[in-house]
Amino acid sequence: xxxxxxxxxxxxxxxxxxxxxxxxxxxxxxxxxxxxxxxxxxxxxxxxxxxxxxxxxxxxxxxxxxxxxxxxxxxxxxxxxxxxxxxxxxxxxxxxxxxxxxxxxxxxxxxxxxxxxxxxxxxxxxxxxxxxxxxxxxxxxxxxxxxxxxxxxxxxxxxxxxxxxxxxxxxxxxxxxxxxxxxxxxxxxxxxxxxxxxxxxxxxxxxxxxxxxxxxxxxxxxxxxxxxxxxxxxxxxxxxxxxxxxxxxxxxxxxxxxxxxxxxxxxxxxxxxxxxxxxxxxxxxxxxxxxxxxxxxxxxxxxxxxxxxxxxxxxxxxxxxxxxxxxxxxxxxxxxxxxxxxxxxxxxxxxxxxxxxxxxx
Numbered sequence: 001x002x003x004x005x006x007x008x009x010x011x012x013x014x015x016x017x018x019x020x021x022x023x024x025x026x027x028x029x030x031x032x033x034x035x036x037x038x039x040x041x042x043x044x045x046x047x048x049x050x051x052x053x054x055x056x057x058x059x060x061x062x063x064x065x066x067x068x069x070x071x072x073x074x075x076x077x078x079x080x081x082x083x084x085x086x087x088x089x090x091x092x093x094x095x096x097x098x099x100x101x102x103x104x105x106x107x108x109x110x111x112x113x114x115x116x117x118x119x120x121x122x123x124x125x126x127x128x129x130x131x132x133x134x135x136x137x138x139x140x141x142x143x144x145x146x147x148x149x150x151x152x153x154x155x156x157x158x159x160x161x162x163x164x165x166x167x168x169x170x171x172x173x174x175x176x177x178x179x180x181x182x183x184x185x186x187x188x189x190x191x192x193x194x195x196x197x198x199x200x201x202x203x204x205x206x207x208x209x210x211x212x213x214x215x216x217x218x219x220x221x222x223x224x225x226x227x228x229x230x231x232x233x234x235x236x237x238x239x240x241x242x243x244x245x246x247x248x249x250x251x252x253x254x255x256x257x258x259x260x261x262x263x264x265x266x267x268x269x270x271x272x273x274x275x276x277x278x279x280x281x282x283x284x285x286x287x288x289x290x291x292x293x294x295x296x297x298x299x300x301x302x303x304x305x306x307x308x309x310x311x312x313x314x315x316x317x318x319x320x321x322x323x324x325x326x327x328x329x330x331x332x333x334x335x336x337x338x339x340x341x342x343x344x345x346x347x348x349x350x351x352x353x354x355x356x357x358x359x360x361x
Contacts, residue, residue: 025230025243028285030251030272033300033307039336041310041317041329042358044299045284049329049356051344052077053097056353062091062099064353069213070321070328072357073121076100076142080119088116090127092144101144103127111146113138118170118213122161128191130156132172137191152191154179160214160221163236165189168197168214168221174206184223186238197240201228203258210275215322217279218360222322226275226290227253227261233280244280248272251291269293279322281360286327288319297329326359 021027042049054077056063064081071078077093089104105112114133121127125142132155139147154177158170169185179185184198210226220233220241229252233242251272257264268290275295276288285300289309297310297319312318316335321328331354337345347354 021245021247022230022243025245027245027247028300029247029249030307031247031249033305036306036308038299038308038310040339041286041297041299041308041319041327042356043339044301044308045358045361047326047359047361049358050095051331051341052093052095052355052357053343053347054079054093054353054355055097055099057099062093062102064091067320067330069119070355071119071121071216072321072323072325072328073123074125076121076125077355078119078121078127080116082116088113090116090119090129090144092127092142101142103129103140103144105146111138111149117156118158120159120161120167120214122165122167122189123163128159128161128167130159132156150190153177154182154185154193156191157209158212158214159191160216162221162234162238164238166194166238167191168223168234168238169193170212170214170223173200173204173209183225184232184234195238197234197238198223198232201225201230201258203255204228205259205261208261212275213277213321215277215279216324217322218281218324222278222280224274224278227258227271227273229253229273231274231278231280231287242280246274277319277321277327279327279360284360286319286322286360320355323357326357329356329358330354331356 065083068082069080075095079091081089091102092100113131115131117130117132119129127140129138136149136151138149155172155175156169157172160168167187169187171182181199182196183200185193186195187193215222220235222233224231229246231244235241253271272291275290278287287298289296289298295312300307310317316332318330320330333348
């Protein structure tokens with residue numbers, strides 16, 4: 001009997017005790033991809049990146065410490081600069097990196113927010129800020145002027161504006177409203193939920209949150225609940241259109257721990273899962289990924305069957321977001337500057353903020 005148990009355990013390890021895959025899901029089997037080395041994410045694509053020098057302004061008021069999110073809408077770059085418990089603000093630049101406006105209204109007044117949980121930009125250039133401390137949604141003009149505020153009842157954790165004046169809302173896993181258990185919902189322009197789109201996985205820890213975002217891609221918005229291993233694509237008119245399942249094999253986070261993650265935090269290092277920002281095109285997958293106890297950017301070539309990882313701390317390249325035309329990378333002086341144009345080397349040597357917009361074919 002002991003021999004049979006050992007054989008069964010070995011088979012389970014080889015298959016990672018495979019989870020049943022949802023009907024219609026496209027399986028991305030990680031063992032199918034050969035890991036390759038790349039000095040830069042840019043060498044993996046034929047298109048040239050657009051480098052943007054984000055200028056801090058004469059008084060350095062547009063300098064920032066920590067990028068939590070970048071949106072590119074129209075001809076503007078929107079950056080969520082977050083220093084938890086200290087400040088939360090949104091900085092706006094043009095595509096040449098010149099400062100345009102900022103939203104920096106933290107406080108307890110009626111027209112002030114306490115916390116930026118997430119922000120989104122609608123097609124008209126208005127900026128929407130969700131404040132989970134006040135449970136209020138704020139609307140600002142493109143110039144950073146507060147236009148209106150409205151309370152919300154469900155705990156909004158993520159927001160993304162789509163077509164027709166509607167938006168997608170990520171609902172927090174601790175929400176206790178009428179929409180408790182809803183992970184993603186379609187809402188009108190007032191953030192009133194019209195339709196739940198996705199439930200949380202059955203095995204979800206209501207007390208544990210991973211970093212994630214609603215990522216705007218070429219044909220839709222991507223949503224993932226980390227360690228669930230499913231990535232969903234919702235069209236810009238609000239319909240679920242694609243489901244992808246990432247099969248990490250023996251590195252899949254165990255099902256039995258998913259409803260109570262905290263006791264197993266020390267064991268996360270052994271497992272691999274999506275996290276952060278995501279985009280899938282017919283040729284490529286560009287996403288954040290936890291691997292070997294590191295937060296990496298992953299570039300997957302679906303045709304060549306290759307994958308390259310970029311450690312966000314050591315490589316000098318940090319995947320900071322997506323936009324409908326491609327992905328957004330933040331550069332620092334750790335990267336191999338010999339591969340970069342002279343102007344970019346000058347910016348980095350001076351310690352000045354530089355991002356690259358990398359088109360995806």
